[in-house]
Amino acid sequence: MREFLKTKGYKMTPQRELVFRSFFELGEHVSVDELFDRVKRIDKAVGYSTVWRNLKLICEVGLAREVTVGDGVTRYDRVTRKPHGHFYCLNCKSLQEFDLNEIAGRLSKVATAEKFATESFKVEIEGVCQSCRDKENKKAKRTLSTSPKISRTKPSRQK
Ligand SMILES: [Zn+2]
Ligand SMILES: [Zn+2]
Numbered sequence: 001m002r003e004f005l006k007t008k009g010y011k012m013t014p015q016r017e018l019v020f021r022s023f024f025e026l027g028e029h030v031s032v033d034e035l036f037d038r039v040k041r042i043d044k045a046v047g048y049s050t051v052w053r054n055l056k057l058i059c060e061v062g063l064a065r066e067v068t069v070g071d072g073v074t075r076y077d078r079v080t081r082k083p084h085g086h087f088y089c090l091n092c093k094s095l096q097e098f099d100l101n102e103i104a105g106r107l108s109k110v111a112t113a114e115k116f117a118t119e120s121f122k123v124e125i126e127g128v129c130q131s132c133r134d135k136e137n138k139k140a141k142r143t144l145s146t147s148p149k150i151s152r153t154k155p156s157r158q159k
Contacts, residue, residue, distance in 0.1 A: 001017075005061065010061070015045075015046050015050055015054075018039055018042060018043055018046065019035070019039055019046070019050065019051055019054035020054065020058065022042070023055065023058055023064070023078075024078065026038060027078060029067060029076075029077060029095045030055075030075060030076045030077075031073050031074065031075050031076075032048075032051060032055060035076075036048050036051045039051055055076060059076065062079060063079060064076045064077060067086060067095075067122075067124075069086060069095065069124050069126070070088050070093075071093055082099070083099075083100040083101060083104055083121065084097040084098060084099060085098050085099075085100045085103075085121075085122075085124065085125065086124045086125070087125050087126075087127065087129065088125065088126045088127075089127065089128055089129035090126055091128050091129070091132040092129065092131070092132050096129060100121060103123070104121055107121055
């Protein structure tokens with residue numbers, strides 16, 4: 001890593017090393033706040049702006065990319081991971097990943113047809129995740145079964 005940064009014209013400092021290491025340990029969908037929390041636990045002397053600046057640097061040298069979804073909080077993903085899209089749950093704010101390999105090829109074709117030089121893809125889908133939907137369904141069933149009037153009717157499946 002030290003050598004890699006050198007080739008990009010940056011020096012590795014102890015604080016920088018800590019921020020970098022913490023980021024790669026966290027791995028996926030890291031927000032600046034999360035990273036700051038983790039770094040702070042190890043070294044209280046590292047300030048928020050140092051964390052932020054180094055996170056930007058990680059992106060600049062091509063090791064991570066920004067992921068911005070519904071809530072407007074910017075998160076960061078390592079780029080060494082395979083291309084993936086994100087499902088963003090509007091209810092619990094979780095991010096789930098799906099494989100992008102298959103559609104990436106098709107998106108490429110569309111871009112090529114339009115003579116557009118593609119550098120990267122972003123596919124973000126917003127909705128409600130499975131576990132949130134399950135919770136909703138259970139809640140709905142419980143209300144039905146505790147109510148004697150409609151306990152015999154089969155609850156219609158919620159979509
Ligand atoms: Zn991701
Ligand atoms: Zn959810």
